Amino acid sequence: MTAKPFDFTPLLPADLPPPAPKWKGSPRYNFTGGNNDPDQVPVEGLRAAANAVLGREGRTLASYGLTGGPQGYRPLREFLAAKLQRDAGISCTFDDILIVSGSLQALDLVNHALLARGDTVIIEQDTYQGALTRLVRLGVNTVGIPLDGEGMRMDALAAALAGLKRRSIRPKYIYTIPTVQNPTGTILSEGRRAELLKLSEQYGAPIFEDDCYADLVWDGRRPPAIHAMSRTGGVIHIGSFSKSIAPALRVGFIVAGWDILSRMLALKTDAGSGALEQMVLAEYCAPHFSEHVPALRRGLRAKLDTLMEALNEQFGTAAEFDDPKGGIFLWVKLPDSVDTLKLYQSALAAGVAINPGPEWSTSVAHSKSRMRLCFASPSHQEIRDGIALLAEVCRKEFGVPARIANVERRARA
Numbered sequence: 070m071t072a073k074p075f076d077f078t079p080l081l082p083a084d085l086p087p088p089a090p091k092w093k094g095s096p097r098y099n100f101t102g103g104n105n106d107p108d109q110v111p112v113e114g115l116r117a118a119a120n121a122v123l124g125r126e127g128r129t130l131a132s133y134g135l136t137g138g139p140q141g142y143r144p145l146r147e148f149l150a151a152k153l154q155r156d157a158g159i160s161c162t163f164d165d166i167l168i169v170s171g172s173l174q175a176l177d178l179v180n181h182a183l184l185a186r187g188d189t190v191i192i193e194q195d196t197y198q199g200a201l202t203r204l205v206r207l208g209v210n211t212v213g214i215p216l217d218g219e220g221m222r223m224d225a226l227a228a229a230l231a232g233l234k235r236r237s238i239r240p241k242y243i244y245t246i247p248t249v250q251n252p253t254g255t256i257l258s259e260g261r262r263a264e265l266l267k268l269s270e271q272y273g274a275p276i277f278e279d280d281c282y283a284d285l286v287w288d289g290r291r292p293p294a295i296h297a298m299s300r301t302g303g304v305i306h307i308g309s310f311s312k313s314i315a316p317a318l319r320v321g322f323i324v325a326g327w328d329i330l331s332r333m334l335a336l337k338t339d340a341g342s343g344a345l346e347q348m349v350l351a352e353y354c355a356p357h358f359s360e361h362v363p364a365l366r367r368g369l370r371a372k373l374d375t376l377m378e379a380l381n382e383q384f385g386t387a388a389e390f391d392d393p394k395g396g397i398f399l400w401v402k403l404p405d406s407v408d409t410l411k412l413y414q415s416a417l418a419a420g421v422a423i424n425p426g427p428e429w430s431t432s433v434a435h436s437k438s439r440m441r442l443c444f445a446s447p448s449h450q451e452i453r454d455g456i457a458l459l460a461e462v463c464r465k466e467f468g469v470p471a472r473i474a475n476v477e478r479r480a481r482a
């Protein structure tokens with residue numbers, strides 16, 4: 070007699086998210102996610118760093134939090150404090166930094182500290198899916214602010230804040246990815262950063278600055294962080310090593326005043342993020358970060374050029390996009406007749422994965438025919454072949470592009 074399988078279903082709380090799908094392996098051509106270029110992971114440097122730091126300090130792994138306390142490995146926080154001062158103009162010490170398990174954990178901690186069901190937050194209209202899904206799950210109202218070539222539009226933000234105030238609503242934060250925005254690839258200009266701070270102070274809405282792509286600006290020049298420009302401390306700044314070194318390390322950080330950092334530390338109940346990754350990163354980054362990142366940027370820029378060439382060749386004028394200021398994504402507009410949620414399904418069946426626009430936006434109307442393509446992880450050849458296949462699938466399903474690689478085809482053959 071076989072035993073009846075145990076049924077957990079009646080025990081699950083009502084507000085549990087739906088079950089995760091089983092992973093079925095990577096598609097042949099993968100333009101999704103925030104993955105990095107495998108050839109650019111500094112494997113030898115990390116190996117040497119691991120050897121050195123374990124030889125010298127390996128026994129400190131015997132204690133939770135090593136010897137540096139619950140905020141994370143102290144040499145990594147010291148490296149970050151110096152780097153943030155040099156690159157982003159942020160004046161902070163290691164004590165203002167909390168190391169977390171990827172900046173996704175930072176999103177959770179900020180949300181947990183500030184949000185309750187029914188609250189309102191302001192975000193960019195096209196934004197990071199990971200931020201958006203968290204807010205939906207928490208039952209928080211989102212107000213999306215449109216972007217243009219300079220990032221979030223301050224006229225639209227001012228109008229939204231005034232509208233909320235008329236309804237006696239104080240937004241819990243204004244979330245922005247100001248330096249190489251995901252997915253649009255824009256950079257919020259310094260002037261707009263100043264305007265944003267003014268509005269934030271005027272309406273008492275703090276700024277949540279997600280700066281994980283800040284190292285990937287093509288020319289290496291970035292405006293000061295909003296956190297650096299604030300006179301009041303009303304900015305929570307988060308960052309990550311996922312885009313500059315490797316996402317699987319799962320190391321991110323939060324910079325904020327102790328009044329709010331202490332509330333987030335109290336919510337970080339995992340007894341500290343993985344220490345080995347922090348130790349290896351600190352050992353590697355102190356001497357090598359500033360030579361690694363420009364090489365990484367050059368490689369990513371070359372892949373972006375390949376992607377834009379492939380789109381021009383395969384889609385012609387049917388694919389519209391702005392040359393992003395850095396990062397790993399291209400945000401592409403297809404003709405209005407294309408529904409990228411449907412394109413996503415048929416492309417996946419053919420072996421090409423894309424991110425459909427509506428999953429990265431607060432506005433379905435605006436994003437229905439848009440898609441996000443990550444160009445960092447596929448090889449140059451995979452980019453060319455994958456885009457050619459995507460154009461075939463798109464033409465079959467939507468009749469566009471009418472011409473592929475400059476050869477006229479009959480739609481819906």
Ligand SMILES: Cc1ncc(COP(=O)(O)O)c(C=O)c1O
Pocket residue numbers: 102103170171172173174197199246251279281308309310311316319320321
């Ligand atoms: C804007 C933004 N924030 C946060 C994250 C999360 O990154 P991680 O948890 O790897 O640091 C990502 C990942 O793609 C992102 O694009």
